[in-house]
Amino acid sequence: xxxxxxxxxxxxxxxxxxxxxxxxTAKKKGNKVYHLNIGQPDIKTPEVALNAVKNANIxxxxxxxxxxxxxxxxxxAAYYQKQGLPINTEDIIITTGGSEALMFAMGSTxxxxxxxxxxxxxxxxxxxxxxxxxVKVVPVISGIETGFALPPIADFEKLITPKTKAILICNPGNxxxxxxxKEEIEQLxxxxxxxxxxxxxxxxxxxxxxxxxxxxxxMNEESIAENAIMIDSVSKRFSMCGARIGCVVSKNKEFMSAxxxxxxxxxxxxxxxxxxxxxxxxTPQSYFDDVITEYxxxxxxxxxxxxxxxxxxxxxxxxxFYCIAKxxxxxxxxxxxxxxxxxxxxxxxxMVAPAAGFYSTPGxxxxxxxxxxxxxxxxxxKSAEILKAALVAxxxx
Ligand SMILES: Cc1ncc(COP(=O)(O)O)c(C=O)c1O
Numbered sequence: 001x002x003x004x005x006x007x008x009x010x011x012x013x014x015x016x017x018x019x020x021x022x023x024x025t026a027k028k029k030g031n032k033v034y035h036l037n038i039g040q041p042d043i044k045t046p047e048v049a050l051n052a053v054k055n056a057n058i059x060x061x062x063x064x065x066x067x068x069x070x071x072x073x074x075x076x077a078a079y080y081q082k083q084g085l086p087i088n089t090e091d092i093i094i095t096t097g098g099s100e101a102l103m104f105a106m107g108s109t110x111x112x113x114x115x116x117x118x119x120x121x122x123x124x125x126x127x128x129x130x131x132x133x134x135v136k137v138v139p140v141i142s143g144i145e146t147g148f149a150l151p152p153i154a155d156f157e158k159l160i161t162p163k164t165k166a167i168l169i170c171n172p173g174n175x176x177x178x179x180x181x182k183e184e185i186e187q188l189x190x191x192x193x194x195x196x197x198x199x200x201x202x203x204x205x206x207x208x209x210x211x212x213x214x215x216x217x218x219m220n221e222e223s224i225a226e227n228a229i230m231i232d233s234v235s236k237r238f239s240m241c242g243a244r245i246g247c248v249v250s251k252n253k254e255f256m257s258a259x260x261x262x263x264x265x266x267x268x269x270x271x272x273x274x275x276x277x278x279x280x281x282x283t284p285q286s287y288f289d290d291v292i293t294e295y296x297x298x299x300x301x302x303x304x305x306x307x308x309x310x311x312x313x314x315x316x317x318x319x320x321f322y323c324i325a326k327x328x329x330x331x332x333x334x335x336x337x338x339x340x341x342x343x344x345x346x347x348x349x350x351m352v353a354p355a356a357g358f359y360s361t362p363g364x365x366x367x368x369x370x371x372x373x374x375x376x377x378x379x380x381x382k383s384a385e386i387l388k389a390a391l392v393a394x395x396x397x
Contacts, residue, residue, distance in 0.1 A: 007134070012127045015357020022340035023351045031344045034383040036371040037353040039174065039321060043239040043291055045280075052279030053272050064271050066263040068094020068247070072278040076247065079281050085219045091249050093259055094269045094277075098204045098233030098246035099125065105229050105248055106133040106166075108258035109198045115163045116200075119151055121324065121358035121365060123174045123202065138164070139360045144326055144368065147315040148176035150184040153191055166198040167191070172205045172215070175358045175370035176324055177299075177317020179209055182216040189224045198255075199224060204233040204246070205320035207288060210296045213318050225251040236321075238280040239291075243273040295321050298373040298380055305384030306371075309391065322372050324355055324365075328391060332356070332369045338397075339390045349390075350383045 016038055023033050067073065073089045080087040095101040102125075110116065112134035118126055120139040130137045138159050142148045156167065167188065172179040180188075192199040201218040209215045218228040233246035248259055299317060306314045311328030329335045333354035343349055355368035373380060 046283040049276040049280040064268040101248035148178040170202040172319025179319035202231040245277040
């Protein structure tokens with residue numbers, strides 16, 4: 001039989017999806033499962049976006065420009081400028097989701113065996129993109145005790161080797177919900193400048209910032225115009241995960257030419273989804289105001305309910321729609337399986353994501369879970385009640 005590549009064998013499975021068979025068992029038993037495990041928002045996609053696709057009059061569904069529609073890039077640049085980001089049309093390449101933008105960024109900045117430093121816990125697919133690009137992830141630990149703040153710069157410096165090419169941050173963070181301050185971004189800027197590294201910032205949750213905190217983008221840090229690469233996406237901003245549109249943004253011309261070669265190799269991003277994404281930029285501000293208010297309420301609901309459970313510790317997220325909770329169990333993955341297989345409260349149970357899969361240092365985060373507050377408030381309250389009862393039953397079993 002022909003042999004699968006080492007790379008193919010090493011590609012990590014999604015830690016978020018590995019409990020799916022257990023959730024299926026729970027559903028087969030007739031139990032309702034509340035999904036706190038994935039970041040699929042239940043918020044409606046803006047009508048302007050859906051209508052633009054319905055009204056599109058296309059006779060030939062042809063390839064578009066490899067960098068994406070120029071009209072879309074112009075409008076996107078204007079959107080960023082309105083938010084105070086100095087981004088022009090030529091600084092943007094439209095991609096098939098933020099996921100492809102991350103692949104282009106890694107492919108254009110790193111060779112086989114190069115190293116990328118990432119504060120952990122981090123978005124688990126960074127492992128997959130790194131493996132696919134032949135890049136080694138070097139984690140720097142951030143912990144629940146500091147609310148997942150930026151680790152000290154000295155911790156990064158200890159890890160820098162001649163093979164280090166980039167630092168990757170997620171701001172605000174999935175899975176932590178941490179929003180880096182202007183000062184933290186400035187510290188990182190000084191670091192990447194000193195060591196001549198790229199700073200890749202995944203800012204797909206940029207709009208989701210609460211409590212009056214303002215998001216500070218790497219694109220706002222003029223001193224690192226040549227080092228900064230921003231990753232963006234329409235998936236969460238407009239609740240358009242299925243559109244598969246994102247972009248990679250940089251002022252570094254050499255980087256953009258390299259990324260453009262990756263873009264040309266895959267020809268073009270999807271046409272209908274670009275039509276939807278371009279139209280989505282006309283979404284009224286009131287849509288975002290409502291969405292942010294809703295998420296803030298959901299966050300408060302979930303965090304308060306979790307804090308009221310004995311032995312549970314949560315880092316209050318300032319952005320995105322996730323939080324990490326430390327549970328009074330030894331092994332959160334075992335608990336997550338058990339709660340699906342062997343537990344229900346009046347025919348209902350919950351699915352959570354064990355947080356160990358978001359760390360790349362073995363043995364870290366074993367008693368933590370990631371929860372996505374993408375459900376309605378009453379469902380979040382129910383989910384917390386189920387977790388509370390399950391923790392008591394798990395301990396007594
Ligand atoms: C932090 C982060 N980056 C990137 C992505 C990928 O997004 P896209 O749907 O744009 O590929 C996600 C999706 O959940 C994410 O959470």
